[in-house]
Amino acid sequence: xxxxxxxxxxxxxxxxxxxxxLTHGSQVEEDAAQACxxxxxxxxxxxxxxxxxxxxTAAESVLGRGLAGQRRESLEICxxxxxxxxxxxxxxxxxxxxxxxxxxxxxxxxxxxxxxxxYQAHRFDRSVPLEETMLAFADLVRQGKVLYMGVSEWNxxxxxxxxxxxxxxxxxxxxxQPQYNALWRVVEKQVVPACExxxxxxxxxxxxxxxxxxxxxxxxQALPEGSRATDEKGGANLVRRFLREDVLAAVxxxxxxxxxxxxxxxxMAVAWVLQNPNVASAIVGASRPExxxxxxxxxxxxxxxxxxxxxxxxxxxxxxxxxxxxxxP
Numbered sequence: 222x223x224x225x226x227x228x229x230x231x232x233x234x235x236x237x238x239x240x241x242x243l244t245h246g247s248q249v250e251e252d253a254a255q256a257c258x259x260x261x262x263x264x265x266x267x268x269x270x271x272x273x274x275x276x277x278t279a280a281e282s283v284l285g286r287g288l289a290g291q292r293r294e295s296l297e298i299c300x301x302x303x304x305x306x307x308x309x310x311x312x313x314x315x316x317x318x319x320x321x322x323x324x325x326x327x328x329x330x331x332x333x334x335x336x337x338x339x340y341q342a343h344r345f346d347r348s349v350p351l352e353e354t355m356l357a358f359a360d361l362v363r364q365g366k367v368l369y370m371g372v373s374e375w376n377x378x379x380x381x382x383x384x385x386x387x388x389x390x391x392x393x394x395x396x397x398q399p400q401y402n403a404l405w406r407v408v409e410k411q412v413v414p415a416c417e418x419x420x421x422x423x424x425x426x427x428x429x430x431x432x433x434x435x436x437x438x439x440x441x442q443a444l445p446e447g448s449r450a451t452d453e454k455g456g457a458n459l460v461r462r463f464l465r466e467d468v469l470a471a472v473x474x475x476x477x478x479x480x481x482x483x484x485x486x487x488x489m490a491v492a493w494v495l496q497n498p499n500v501a502s503a504i505v506g507a508s509r510p511e512x513x514x515x516x517x518x519x520x521x522x523x524x525x526x527x528x529x530x531x532x533x534x535x536x537x538x539x540x541x542x543x544x545x546x547x548x549x550p
Contacts, residue, residue: 222265223521225501228422230395232338232369234297236495236520238268238424239513240504241280251283253508258287260510264517268297270398270424270504271332272343273324274304281331289333296338299424300328301373301398303343316346321357325366341371341398345379345549352386359390371396371424376547377415384419394421399547401425401500402434403493403532404463404472404540411544413499422501425494429505429516431460433468434490436476440469467539474535482528491519493532 224233239261241254261269271284281300288296302324305314312319325340340361346354361367370392372383380397387394397416399408401423408423416423429435472486479489494503505516524532533540 222267222517224267226422227339227369227424227501228395228416229420230369230393230422232297232395234268234424234502235266236502237266237491237517238270238299238502238504239266240270240426240506241284242270242272242275242426242506254283255287256510257507257513258284260507260513261517262291264514265520266513266517267295268299268424268502270299270426272301272304273306273328273331274301274343278306278327278331281328285331285333293334298332298334298337299339299341299371300332300337301341301343302328303346303373315349316342316354316357317349318353318357321354322361325361329366336365337367339369339371339396340367341373341396342375343373345372345375347549351379351382355383355386355390355392359387359392362392369393369395371398371421373398374400374547374549375412376544377411379549380412380415380419380421384421394419396424396501397421398424398426398504400427401494401497402428402430403490403536404430404434404468406540406542407544407546409497410542412547413497417499423497423499424502424504425500426504427459428494428503429487429490430463433460433463433472434475435485435487436472438464438469438472440466440473465539471536471539475532478528478531478535482524484522485515487515488519488522489524489532491516492522492524493529495519495522496524496529 223236225236227234271281302321303316307313358370384394401408475486479486491503494500507513
């Protein structure tokens, strides 16, 4: 495993993070989830990502059990707040002070820890003054319950505004968590430059495009049984955007490139996002330990300029770059 600093902060994170969205507490059984967490620890992953809304809080509990007994100082535990939790009452969602503070305390209990290394606003909340949200995060930092704060899927203007308030409050605003992969590059034009100016690093999700960049979905063929694309509870809606015939045909062109480089498609896809110097870590999920072991092999891989150019050529015409697709619900 290799490690990178998160933005301009002093926090180091593993190049590969382990995330449990769509899996723990819902898609896979407890034993399988614990086996995946154990595999992540075995291969040197120290950064673990979750959120209060994953499986309506159950995912945090699963992760907490999986990390119990580990040396706390050797881990970076990251979670998020915004989406509805519990029964979904009017204060069970969003970035108002009440929900942020209550959600942080509940996440600490479920994760079995006294503090969060990174606490992130899961989306931007247009219904709450940004000053209120940032002050709630600042209070958590000053109470020692949160070490660093970050955001997920905020656009460049929102990140810039948040960073200005964070400077006034003197709190470490260090990260953004966007979707980013070789097919989905909407953050490159505006979000990444804004983060570079403000000192934030990216911890990216979906580096293999929900499995499409592994080559498991073939043009002109039926969807594999048991795959994410056939699981309505496992992210089928998200993966459908990548299942067009032209996209799958373009991904098929990557296979000889990966083979020539001595990489699997999955390993090349994860390594591709890590070539961006603003990316600190790529989040991988898994339903089986062998998936963790394969994806972690992307750590430390450097793709040369010719290979990066060939990937761009193969995917020309199917890459999404529209920066307006980073937006609040």
